[in-house]
Amino acid sequence: MANPMQVNRKSLLSLAKDVISYQTDRDNEGALAQYLADRLRSNGLQVHDEDVVAGRPNVIVRVPGRDSSQLPLVINAHMDGAYHLGGWSRDPLEGWIEGDKLFGAAASDMKGGLASMVAAIESAAKDKSLPRDIILHAVMHHDTVGLGAKYVLASEGPFEGFGICGEPTNMGVVYTHGGAVKFKITVTGKASHISRIEDGVDALSAAVAIYSKIPQIKLTHKNHEVLTDLPRVLVGVLNGGIAAGCIAPEASMLGDVRTLPDMTRETVYDDLKKLVDEFAVDGCTYKIKLTAVQKSFVGKKESTLMTALSNSYKKVRGSEIEVITKMPTQAFVTDTADMSAIGLEALVFGPGDWKYLPDEFISIKDMGDAAQIYLNTAYELPLR
Ligand SMILES: [Zn+2]
Known part of the structure; x- marks a missing residue:
């Protein structure tokens, strides 16, 4: 098996700071979507960003692998993100770094995970040995009905393949939630x-x-x-x-x-x-x-995707991935439910230990590892 491209972690960090700087707490993720679409286009990727409602597009990118007849891997992140108002020690829209922590508005839910997925898709685009297509679904309006994910899945699928939702599971994997x-x-x-x-x-x-x-x-x-x-x-x-x-x-x-x-x-x-x-x-x-x-998301503890993600995790982090079934993830509501309903084998896996508090942060190392793990999972999935 060829080796996956290494994700550029320095570029990921500055991307994450950019993503945090956009106010996206109230039906206003359009400017962030524009920024991402412009950035991805200028890096040579094919971007599909038609409005779902006026001024609020999804940003969809499909990076073709060597063999597009293989089942694709979708990576899903929402662009909207609320955060605790008040009580911050600095301006939440100006991300700041202390040690391994990147602080900022919605850093863990889920600007950090979104940046990881964008970095993964950018690396995939440079990766000559990518074995299958990877599709980024950066979606509008996750809160509270998951409109962006529902729209892209219903209108263009894919209707078979694999899906990872990057909501903040603190690098554990969730296969079922309410x-x-x-x-x-x-x-x-x-x-x-x-x-x-x-x-x-x-x-x-x-x-x-x-x-x-x-x-x-x-x-x-x-x-x-x-x-x-x-x-x-x-x-x-x-x-x-x-x-x-x-x-x-x-x-x-x-x-x-x-x-x-x-x-x-x-x-x-x-x-x-x-x-x-x-x-x-x-x-x-x-x-x-x-x-x-x-809807609830009811997936399987053992599956093709679980095996591929676990292998990918182990190669990047050197340890076993933790399967999480407890709170708070039991009470999460993620786009995984929609990916699963439309026919994708899906899981939730993302960086960030989400708490609705001031001075929200994300681990910089985890963001980089997650990006690498998303990309590597495309390699670990079996060819058909
Ligand atoms: Zn979220």
Whole structure:
């Protein structure tokens, strides 16, 4: 077997800093997409970057290998990335380095992994012995419905082959994770001034009553042998009221259920409805809306891709790859679910130990190793 091209780690680091400098936290990854498309084109790669919605393209690059009839390897990274607002010790958009750490906005989820994949595709393009095609899917709008990945997979595939999603698994590999159902519950009451409290219906206290019961909600599900910490539920936002001296006419909460494979939008809706009905207050009306649904990813612990990725990892890092099944990755929602659903054998493997905190960082060595491992995996996969 020929040796894969060595990834240029110095170039990867400056690329990662560039990627971090783009604000991409709110439907605004278009400028980063443009930067990546321009960079890849100027390096001689064939870039496909048509808009998915106005001003927000995916950046898709297919690097042909020596034999394009071999099953391709897709590497998937999302370009959008939120990060903790406030509390940073320096400007989060100006990535900075301390030892092995590159700090910056969304460094671990997943600007670092994105840079690793771009570096891998750039090296692949120079690699004369690349045995199969590698396809970069740098996708728009991963949060919260995975629109970019769904669009590229549905419109152009590939419909067979292998897919690695580079979400931050801290260099472990994940073959199964849960899904998510996001919801909004709106409670409507009746406003009334403090001088006439008796005439009002308090939506805020009614919403708090529901909010306090959410942690004990009975979610219909079958236990899963791998996803033992799911399902779980959280209400992260509670809003209500209009003035200090007025009974709140409306209140709402935003919540998130991390689901098991047998749970659907219907089962979650019914479970929420049951809870709301049980604790409903006379005079209030309740509306439940599901705002985003993402499927679970159920892959295999032993597979062709797992073997190739493990071999690739071992050659680059000199140790065995860790297979991760615990939190936090159980509760991740990744594009792997969509790659798998369309027919690719898929896994999650990426640099970065993601925490939603200020001074987010990524290991520079891990970024370089991940890039090399992505490229080497194209070699380790068997030829057909
Ligand atoms: Zn992510």
